Amino acid sequence: MKYIILGAGPSGLAFAHSLLAKGEDSFLVIEKEAVAGGLCRSMNVDGSPLDIGGGHFLDVKNETVKKLLFQFLPEKEWQLFNRISTIQYQATEMDYPFEANLFQLPIDKQIDFVESIAEAGCNKGLPMPDLFEEWIEWKLGSLIAKEYMLPYNKKIWGGNLDKLGTYWLYKLPNVSLRDTLKSVIEKKPAGEMPAHAKFLYPKEYGYGEVWKRMGEALGERIILNTPVTEIDSKTKIINQKYQADCIINTIPWTEWMKFNISPDALKEEIKKLDYASIRIEYHENNLETKAHWVYLPDESLEEHRILCRHNFCGNSKGYWTEINTKNKKQKNNNWNYTNEYAYPLNTIGKPESVKNILNWAKENNIIGLGRWGEWEHMNSDVAVDKGIKLANII
Ligand SMILES: Cc1cc2nc3c(=O)[nH]c(=O)nc-3n(C[C@H](O)[C@H](O)[C@H](O)COP(=O)(O)OP(=O)(O)OC[C@H]3O[C@@H](n4cnc5c(N)ncnc54)[C@H](O)[C@@H]3O)c2cc1C
Incomplete structure (x- = not known):
């Protein structure tokens, strides 16, 4: 052959x-x-x-x-x-992606998440980290990291998050504080949406x-x-x-x-x-x-x-x-x-x-x-x- x-x-x-x-x-x-x-x-x-x-x-x-x-x-x-596609977050089944649909959560939670996104390293102009866990926090803020991204990723990859790099994360949509605020005020998703909206x-x-x-x-x-x-x-x-x-x-x-x-x-x-x-x-x-x-x-x-x-x-x-x-x-x-x-x-x-x-x-x-x-x-x-x-x- x-x-x-x-x-x-x-x-x-x-x-x-x-x-x-x-x-x-x-x-x-x-x-x-x-x-x-x-x-x-x-x-x-x-x-x-x-x-x-x-x-x-x-x-x-x-x-x-x-x-x-x-x-x-x-x-x-x-x-x-x-x-x-949805995310079962505590008692709420909310739409995916998490950060674009915070308006579906109780008001106090929305405030907590927006505050945390405002503190995210990427929104404060801090340098991008090289390790996966730190990158997630830098990108989405410590609260989304702690309550959604890190537990989910731990589950899908079977732990070992400290082994993962960041070179593949360009696939995640950009999260800006401005889009997040727009979305919670207008009560609809704002900003860049992830791929595969139709299949x-x-x-x-x-x-x-x-x-x-x-x-x-x-x-x-x-x-x-x-x-x-x-x-x-x-x-x-x-x-x-x-x-x-x-x-x-x-x-x-x-x-x-x-x-x-x-x-x-x-x-x-x-x-x-x-x-x-x-x-x-x-x-x-x-x-x-x-x-x-x-x-x-x-x-x-x-x-x-x-x-x-x-x-x-x-x-x-x-x-x-x-x-x-x-x-x-x-x-x-x-x-x-x-x-x-x-x-x-x-x-x-x-x-x-x-x-x-x-x-x-x-x-x-x-x-x-x-x-x-x-x-x-x-x-x-x-x-x-x-x-x-x-x-x-x-
Ligand atoms: C949970 C999950 C969800 C996914 N969701 C989607 C989705 O929604 N949409 C989408 O497009 N893609 C999705 N994918 C990705 C998709 O499965 C892969 O992109 C695709 O199967 C890759 O094709 P491949 O031919 O490269 O590899 P594979 O599909 O893995 O094919 C490799 C082949 O090699 C054979 N093989 C292995 N060892 C030997 C051996 N020793 N001798 C002979 N044959 C062998 C295997 O039996 C297999 O047939 C998903 C993947 C996973 C795991």
Whole structure:
């Protein structure tokens, strides 16, 4: 083969189909699971689809990505939603984002929060800190940090906030004192809003349907149920059976520690990479909320997010929760699924380690692609976009 693609998640699938579209068919995709889709797979649970990698919604902005995905699940089979996401803050279910919706809280709380934002380091012109916990306080003020952002982040990342850097936080909207005051006086959100105000979700299926179809359309060019267990990085022989000129790696680099790789310096860089595992748990009752999903900063609850399936998945009931496996304490018999690899962690030294790993890979004609190949938080539309762009380049 010219190319062997490790992993049939959105990035590997997009790359494979983009090669085909260019008339290149000397490739093979190797996937350990029985169905393509990676973290975006769905299963049928209690009569309806459930997204086993957690709540998944397609962002609407990238036309190239939509064009590719609509070839497999046509546009008319998707429903467009205006995002409703909320935060359960103490007794109030308030809209997301927190800082733009303070007006939904009792007056005394509003005053406390506004006062705290006025004292935030960024509003007082203090230098930006390098550590995650200090950055949150600097950006949003000590009260939002203490009562919402730090507990929520502790839950989703499984503690260890002191390990995280700040280089990825540009995604958070800017919070100015002026916008906050405007919002509490006018009693409506003001200022910059976060991304994904609209999203697409399949009308009759789970999010996994489109990826499953993309996998099926590859025919003999994909082999499922086949974990990659051995790679010789010099000869590019995989599982002693398949050989390629170039390997496209979308599986976690930490899995490469099981293969025979050298030098030791590379292993040291891989060992520095960290990740969070997420357990999904199904509950059969409907919740009294219009939200598609609800964030839960309350540290006495093990789950950090609830996905209200009955509010976005046609003819379904029930909801599921997302729990960092480090927080899972109570036993129950609910249907559940654990994703060992859910979130790459943005640890302080990560950018340098990833750069060194990708440099080694490039020298060996191996390319890192997608969430795990680049060890970056990215949504599926971004993973697809990267797959398309890589096929354009090579
Ligand atoms: C809780 C949660 C919520 C999310 N919400 C959204 C959302 O709302 N919208 C959105 O667009 N994105 C969302 N994402 C992100 C989305 O899941 C990823 O962007 C996308 O799955 C990345 O695709 P990928 O192909 O790079 O990686 P993956 O989907 O992880 O695919 C990697 C593939 O490699 C395979 N693999 C691993 N090891 C081996 C091995 N040894 N041998 C063979 N195969 C192997 C895996 O089985 C998998 O199929 C969310 C992610 C999480 C965890």
